[in-house]
Amino acid sequence: MSVPGRWRIAAVLAxxxxxxxxxxxxxxxxxxxxxxxxxxxxxxxxxxESTAIEGTYGYxxxxxxPVAERGYYVFPIAVVDQFMKDNGLPTAAExxxxxxxxxxxxxxxxxxxxxxxxxxxxxxxxxxxxxxVEVAAKLVDTRTGLLLWEGHGAAQQxxxxxxxxxxxxxxxxxxxxxNKKSDRAHQVSRLANANLFFPEQTGLPYGPYSPxxxxxx
Amino acid sequence: MIRGTLLLGAGVVLAGCAAPASRYEWGSYEExxxxxxxxxxxxxxxxxxxxxxxxxxxxxxxxxxxxxxxxAHMGYLYYQLGRGDQARQELLTEKAEFPExxxxxxxxxxxxxxx
Numbered sequence: 522m523s524v525p526g527r528w529r530i531a532a533v534l535a536x537x538x539x540x541x542x543x544x545x546x547x548x549x550x551x552x553x554x555x556x557x558x559x560x561x562x563x564x565x566x567x568x569x570e571s572t573a574i575e576g577t578y579g580y581x582x583x584x585x586x587p588v589a590e591r592g593y594y595v596f597p598i599a600v601v602d603q604f605m606k607d608n609g610l611p612t613a614a615e616x617x618x619x620x621x622x623x624x625x626x627x628x629x630x631x632x633x634x635x636x637x638x639x640x641x642x643x644x645x646x647x648x649x650x651x652x653x654v655e656v657a658a659k660l661v662d663t664r665t666g667l668l669l670w671e672g673h674g675a676a677q678q679x680x681x682x683x684x685x686x687x688x689x690x691x692x693x694x695x696x697x698x699x700n701k702k703s704d705r706a707h708q709v710s711r712l713a714n715a716n717l718f719f720p721e722q723t724g725l726p727y728g729p730y731s732p733x734x735x736x737x738x
Numbered sequence: 739m740i741r742g743t744l745l746l747g748a749g750v751v752l753a754g755c756a757a758p759a760s761r762y763e764w765g766s767y768e769e770x771x772x773x774x775x776x777x778x779x780x781x782x783x784x785x786x787x788x789x790x791x792x793x794x795x796x797x798x799x800x801x802x803x804x805x806x807x808x809x810a811h812m813g814y815l816y817y818q819l820g821r822g823d824q825a826r827q828e829l830l831t832e833k834a835e836f837p838e839x840x841x842x843x844x845x846x847x848x849x850x851x852x853x
Contacts (some may be wrong), residue, residue, distance in 0.1 A: 558839050560798065561838035561839070574745070575776060578771075578772065578775035578776065579772065579775075579776070580771035582768050582769075582771050582775065583768060583772075585768060585805065585806075585807060586764060586768055586805070589762065589805050589806050589807075590760060590761065590762075592807045593806075594808075594838035595806045595807055596807055596810075596839065596842060597806075597807030597808070597810040597814065598807070599771050599774070599775075599811060599814065600807070600811055600814045600846070601828075601842075603814070604846075625840075627841075627842070627845065628841060628842040629838070629841025629843075630842075631841055637767060638784050659789075667762040668768065704776070707772060725819055730761070730806075737840075
């Protein structure tokens with residue numbers, strides 16, 4: 522049974538594309554991580570360097586799932602946020618500056634995930650808009666203060682013109698309205714998180730609740 | 739047949755890159771929190787509790803676990819609504835399901851118990 526040539530080519534292409542999505546340049550050095558593997562991770566609200574104030578919580582509310590699915594206990598983000606606010610830390614910046622020893626004493630967290638939201642939201646052009654989310658993450662051991670892991674993730678969704686100028690102007694206006702309402706950046710955050718946490722060799726290693734715990738990340 | 743096999747092959751390869759199948763019943767947990775931050779007036783605690791309780795019923799019927807933090811969050815919502823007994827119960831469930839939460843939950847329990 523011979524496979525027709527064009528199907529063979531299509532299959533090879535599909536496989537190459539599939540693998541290409543997983544390939545990375547340089548493996549992360551997990552020495553510190555292996556020395557202090559955390560069970561529990563406290564996710565603090567991100568510093569927000571974007572121009573969108575809604576980014577702080579629009580992004581924060583996408584982080585629990587990927588980290589928990591990776592195999593960690595993730596503290597309840599809204600409860601932690603409120604607890605910090607009630608205890609004199611009203612902003613993400615102040616929360617992130619709290620002494621690690623104090624955070625460990627109060628929460629019992631093995632590690633804190635510090636997030637820095639670089640970009641969040643739509644970049645409007647006349648005929649199209651790009652929704653971009655970019656984030657940098659640092660996972661720090663609460664007992665030693667050692668950096669256990671760090672990563673960077675970005676994703677964008679573009680809507681391009683069709684070549685029909687009048688139609689495009691109208692479509693861009695509608696798309697902008699929808700973008701504003703449904704906060705597409707919140708959805709794009711999930712793609713950015715996949716790029717941040719899940720890559721082979723540079724992602725967050727599997728945690729104790731994962732069946733793949735102790736295997737290479 | 740060949741076409742089917744090839745598609746299956748590509749699917750398996752792609753699946754290797756996708757997020758793994760969920761081990762928890764996420765329901766609307768993250769989206770409820772998101773909406774409550776963006777527009778609390780449109781989604782008061784009563785409504786949040788209602789949505790999340792529905793997710794819990796789905797999980798129970800499918801014999802699936804709620805994600806880490808979920809029961810603690812429910813406890814926090816019940817506490818806001820003045821339903822102290824339910825708040826305590828949810829916090830205790832969080833601790834039983836995820837012992838990593840013990841230090842934090844004990845701290846919250848002490849607050850809930852305050853008159």
